[in-house]
Amino acid sequence: MPLGTLDRTPPPFFRQGPSALSKLVVYSALALFLMVADARFKVVKPLRAALATALYPVQWAVLEPLRLLQGGSAYVEGLGSLQAKADAAERKLAVQSVRAGQVEQLTLENQRLRELLEMRAKITTPAHTAEVLYDAADPYTRKVMLDKGSNQGVVAGSPVVDGQGVLGQVTRAYPMVSEVTLLIDRDQTIPVLNTRTGARSVAYGDPSANGGQLELRFMAGNSDVAVGDVLTTSGVDGVYPVGLLVAKIAKIERRADSAFARIYCTPVAQIAGARHVVVLDPVASQLPEIPPAPAPTTPKKGAKK
Numbered sequence: 001m002p003l004g005t006l007d008r009t010p011p012p013f014f015r016q017g018p019s020a021l022s023k024l025v026v027y028s029a030l031a032l033f034l035m036v037a038d039a040r041f042k043v044v045k046p047l048r049a050a051l052a053t054a055l056y057p058v059q060w061a062v063l064e065p066l067r068l069l070q071g072g073s074a075y076v077e078g079l080g081s082l083q084a085k086a087d088a089a090e091r092k093l094a095v096q097s098v099r100a101g102q103v104e105q106l107t108l109e110n111q112r113l114r115e116l117l118e119m120r121a122k123i124t125t126p127a128h129t130a131e132v133l134y135d136a137a138d139p140y141t142r143k144v145m146l147d148k149g150s151n152q153g154v155v156a157g158s159p160v161v162d163g164q165g166v167l168g169q170v171t172r173a174y175p176m177v178s179e180v181t182l183l184i185d186r187d188q189t190i191p192v193l194n195t196r197t198g199a200r201s202v203a204y205g206d207p208s209a210n211g212g213q214l215e216l217r218f219m220a221g222n223s224d225v226a227v228g229d230v231l232t233t234s235g236v237d238g239v240y241p242v243g244l245l246v247a248k249i250a251k252i253e254r255r256a257d258s259a260f261a262r263i264y265c266t267p268v269a270q271i272a273g274a275r276h277v278v279v280l281d282p283v284a285s286q287l288p289e290i291p292p293a294p295a296p297t298t299p300k301k302g303a304k305k
Contacts, residue, residue, distance in 0.1 A: 114163070125241050126281045128153055130160075132274055133177065142182040142205070142212070142271075144168075148279065149176045157239055159280045165245030165268035166190065166233060167277055178279075183246070183267050184212045192216075192246050193234040197224050200234050203247065203265060212271060214247050216263035221254050225263055238284035245269075 018026075038044040128148055136143035148154050150173045158170040160180045168188065172179040181188050188205040203214040219225065229249045235242035247265035254261045 128279045142185040146178045149174045154178045159240045162274045167269040191234045192231040195230045214265040221261045
């Protein structure tokens, strides 16, 4: 059968309903009616509430992963920010702690420098200022090294004082540095004077027996000494000027089996913590030279006696 003779109209069983334009008009009118009815009489409100309640689990299931992701991201960012702030605070605290320690050290150093300047103003002996570099490496002696030597006028035997009192004596003078033996060294001695009684004696170094002190030896058991007496340099040795503070008597042991008392003294100077010191010229170097003795005259021959 030729294609041109076929009937192209749908059979009665598949006939279409209303046209698309009719549907558009009907549904538009229905929508307009529902909107007006909902706005005036709230007829759709129960249906909307029921739909919202029925769809809430679906909305929660869809939105919750997104909320968890956003919350986790915010938590991680906040944790990183807090950690960075904590690290910055710790660094700042460490810097402030270092600065606070430096301030305390500088305050102490300034105080000692003032005391040293006051001490130097009271001393008429020629002096040189110096700084303690380090302690001597020998564990059996108590010595320190200064940053001034013979090139700066420091000589062996020079007394060394800090802002409180006598620290020790220069025992070796090198060109650029010098070695100072402290008062508490076992081989160091210094003539002292009791300012209360005027009695002279000799103080010996006692570095280990009583925690770095001095000892007055060969003092009679009934000698007039008391705890708290102040000892100064007597000046009889030709090394130390008169009147420099040396130590205070800390302990007296009077024993019946010995004719001498054991007297321990605490040095006034900062033995373990001196930083800046004054090196004095020995007293003997300031004394005028002894004039030579006149030569004996011999009588001439033939002279009358």
